[in-house]
Amino acid sequence: MENYLSTEFRRATPLFLEEARAKGRYRTAQRVFETLTPEQVVDEVKNSGLRGRGGAWFPTGIKWSFMPKEPLKGPSYLVINADEGEPGTFKDRQIMEKDPHLLLEGILIGSFAIRAETAFLYIRGEYKLAHDTLAQAIAELEAAGILGDAAFGTKRKMRIVLHRGAGAYICGEETALLNSLEGRRGEPRPKPPFPAVWGAFGRPTSVNNVETLANVPAILEKGAAWYKSAGTAQAPGHLLFGVSGAVERPGCFELPLGTTARELVERWAGGVKGGRRMKAFIPGGASTGFLPPDRLDVPMDPESLRKEGTMLGTGGIIVIPEGVEIVDAARVFSRFFRHETCGQCSPCREGSAWSDQVVGRFQRGEGRTEDFVLLDAIMRGSKQRTICVFPEAFAGPLGSAVKHFKDDLMAVSARRAAADAGSGAAAHGTASHG
Ligand SMILES: Cc1cc2nc3c(=O)[nH]c(=O)nc-3n(C[C@H](O)[C@H](O)[C@H](O)COP(=O)(O)O)c2cc1C
Known part of the structure; x- marks a missing residue:
C-alpha cells in the first residue's frame, strides 16, 4: 500500500488549498456530501477496521455509530483531539503543520458521518505553528464556500472552530478536554455518561484524534478492502x-x-x-x-x-x-506525571507523588529492596480507583522499570550510595587535615 498520511511531510511549507485541490483533496469529501448517507460513511469506516490513534485504539466506526441517528432538536459535535501531550509523540503535529487539508477533509467527512455541523478542533497551546497553519487553511475553506452555510453547495452547514489549550497533559484525556473547551477546569468527567450522550456543552459528541481523522479520506476514496490490505487483521492500515x-x-x-x-x-x-x-x-x-x-x-x-x-x-x-541509567529516565517520567496529575482523585494525586519519591530514593542511592513492594502497592492502590486511567500512565514507566530492570535499579542505587560514602569520607578527610 502506498503512503497516504505522510505524502507532504518533506515540504518546507504547508500544502495550502489551491495546490491541495490540484492533488485531489476534497474530491472525496465532496462526493460524500453529494452522494452518500451518514450510515454509508459509518459502515465503510466500520468495515475498514480503523481504530483510534489517540492511544486507546477504540474502533472509530463503532464510536461513530453510538451517536444519535435521528435529527435532534439541538446540535451534535465532532471534537478533534489535537492535544498531543504524550512525551515522545509528534505525529499529529506533522499532519497539521505540513498537510492541514488532509486533516480538514477528514473532519468534514467525520462530521458528515455523525451529523455534526460544528467541529471543535482543540489544539495543544504550544503548537503555535500548527495552529496558525490550520487557521489559514480554515479561512481558505470559508472563502471557497466549502465551510459555511452551504458546504460544497449542498444544504449542509459546516463550520470548524479552533480552540487553543493552555498546556496540560490531562487535557488530552477526552472528557478533561471537553471541560477545558467549555472553559472549566481541565479535569476528567466520570463516565458514563459517555461523550456520545453528554459531550461538549451537554450535547452528543464524538472525540477523535487528528491522525484517526487523517485516515478517513483514503478509506472513503479507496474503500475498506484496500485499507485492510495493510497492517494486521485486528489493526489495519x-x-x-x-x-x-x-x-x-x-x-x-x-x-x-x-x-x-x-x-x-x-x-x-x-x-x-x-x-x-x-x-x-x-x-x-x-x-x-x-x-x-x-x-x-x-x-x-x-x-x-x-x-x-x-x-x-x-x-x-x-x-x-547504554550509559543512561533507567532510574534517571524513570525519574524524568515520574516527575512529569506527578506534575501533570490533575489532583482530582486522591489515589492518583498521592500515588504519583509517592511513587516519584520512591524513584527519587533509588536515584540518590537510598533504594531498599522493600521499596519494590511499596512501589507495587502504590500502583495497585491507584489503578482502577480513579475517574480516568492516568494512574495506568504513571505505572507504565515505573512498573516496567521494576519488571525488566530490577537488578539494574538496585545496582545503580548501591553504586551511588558507595560513591556518596566515598566522597563523604574524602570530604571529611580533607576537613580534618585542614
Ligand atoms: C491522560 C490521558 C491523556 C491523553 N492524551 C491524548 C492526546 O494528547 N491526544 C489524543 O488524541 N488522545 C489522548 N488521550 C486519549 C483520549 O482520551 C481519547 O481516547 C482519544 O482522543 C479518542 O480519539 P481516537 O478514538 O481517535 O483515538 C489521552 C488519554 C488519557 C487518559
Whole structure:
C-alpha cells in the first residue's frame, strides 16, 4: 500500500488549498456530501477496521455509530483531539503543520458521518505553528464556500472552530478536554455518561484524534478492502510511528501496523546514535514504559504489545542508549506525571507523588529492596480507583522499570550510595587535615 498520511511531510511549507485541490483533496469529501448517507460513511469506516490513534485504539466506526441517528432538536459535535501531550509523540503535529487539508477533509467527512455541523478542533497551546497553519487553511475553506452555510453547495452547514489549550497533559484525556473547551477546569468527567450522550456543552459528541481523522479520506476514496490490505487483521492500515531519543535520524515514519521496533529503529531511524548499544526502548510514548532490547522484534500493534504487558499507545518509540541509567529516565517520567496529575482523585494525586519519591530514593542511592513492594502497592492502590486511567500512565514507566530492570535499579542505587560514602569520607578527610 502506498503512503497516504505522510505524502507532504518533506515540504518546507504547508500544502495550502489551491495546490491541495490540484492533488485531489476534497474530491472525496465532496462526493460524500453529494452522494452518500451518514450510515454509508459509518459502515465503510466500520468495515475498514480503523481504530483510534489517540492511544486507546477504540474502533472509530463503532464510536461513530453510538451517536444519535435521528435529527435532534439541538446540535451534535465532532471534537478533534489535537492535544498531543504524550512525551515522545509528534505525529499529529506533522499532519497539521505540513498537510492541514488532509486533516480538514477528514473532519468534514467525520462530521458528515455523525451529523455534526460544528467541529471543535482543540489544539495543544504550544503548537503555535500548527495552529496558525490550520487557521489559514480554515479561512481558505470559508472563502471557497466549502465551510459555511452551504458546504460544497449542498444544504449542509459546516463550520470548524479552533480552540487553543493552555498546556496540560490531562487535557488530552477526552472528557478533561471537553471541560477545558467549555472553559472549566481541565479535569476528567466520570463516565458514563459517555461523550456520545453528554459531550461538549451537554450535547452528543464524538472525540477523535487528528491522525484517526487523517485516515478517513483514503478509506472513503479507496474503500475498506484496500485499507485492510495493510497492517494486521485486528489493526489495519498505516501508523505514523515516531522514533526519538538516541538515534541517528529521529523522525516520523509512515509504516504498516505490525512493523517491528527493530525495523523502525535500525532501518528507518539509522540505529542507536554513535553506534552505541541500546539499553532500553519505550514502544509508544512515556506511559507505555521500558522494554529491554531483546523485545525489539515484537510487532508494533496493539495486540502484540499487550501480550508483552505493555501498549502501543501513540506509537512513539523512545530509544535509551547504554550509559543512561533507567532510574534517571524513570525519574524524568515520574516527575512529569506527578506534575501533570490533575489532583482530582486522591489515589492518583498521592500515588504519583509517592511513587516519584520512591524513584527519587533509588536515584540518590537510598533504594531498599522493600521499596519494590511499596512501589507495587502504590500502583495497585491507584489503578482502577480513579475517574480516568492516568494512574495506568504513571505505572507504565515505573512498573516496567521494576519488571525488566530490577537488578539494574538496585545496582545503580548501591553504586551511588558507595560513591556518596566515598566522597563523604574524602570530604571529611580533607576537613580534618585542614
Ligand atoms: C491522560 C490521558 C491523556 C491523553 N492524551 C491524548 C492526546 O494528547 N491526544 C489524543 O488524541 N488522545 C489522548 N488521550 C486519549 C483520549 O482520551 C481519547 O481516547 C482519544 O482522543 C479518542 O480519539 P481516537 O478514538 O481517535 O483515538 C489521552 C488519554 C488519557 C487518559
